[in-house]
């Protein structure tokens with residue numbers, strides 16, 4: 001795993017965008033998983049701008065949505081689907097066959113998990129997974145205590161996730177379950193990139209990078225990834241004892 005500490009969120013976002021672009025440049029049929037959330041927002045905006053400015057061919061790249069709130073429809077602005085459509089899929093005009101997002105409204109959630117896993121494995125697995133980190137150390141909706149051996153699954157949300165998750169919604173929304181790629185997807189991805197920014201992420205970044213590797217803090221699994229990249233800003237790094 002490699003740790004990179006940037007001056008601020010803007011510098012971090014430029015580097016993250018560059019890494020995603022370069023992945024597609026090097027392998028046009030890359031399969032890339034995108035997290036939603038505040039942290040990667042600027043990186044995605046820069047990514048779509050760079051793709052067009054540099055005329056990088058992205059007709060053959062596939063986008064995977066990392067997770068979704070169960071029971072939240074895609075037209076809700078707080079959904080992960082809405083986030084990825086607005087910030088990546090629509091700006092790049094991706095074709096329907098080029099992306100797959102979890103349907104959090106389906107009556108067949110287990111079938112949705114199987115379909116996602118098949119979609120990814122039929123395309124040769126993930127080349128790159130871009131993730132954020134929750135205040136409790138979750139990755140996607142892989143909450144503390146999750147099994148590291150899971151692929152796509154449905155999970156009861158941790159109280160911290162349900163509470164913090166309200167920030168994405170205009171109205172208070174009942175958030176009890178999530179559907180998410182599993183830690184096995186992250187472990188098997190050729191590259192895993194974790195982004196974290198701001199002071200509020202400093203305690204969990206300390207636990208992630210300096211605490212015991214354990215599923216009590218799922219993000220610690222990044223330290224075992226042979227091609228793990230952790231991009232954080234100075235504020236998120238402020239509690240680390242050893243900085244690179």
Ligand code: F6R
Pocket residue numbers: 034035036037038039040066067080131132133134135138139140141
């Ligand atoms: C969202 C996701 C979550 C977020 C995490 C951080 O798709 O998977 O794990 O990455 O909760 O969210 P932000 O970036 O809003 O702090």
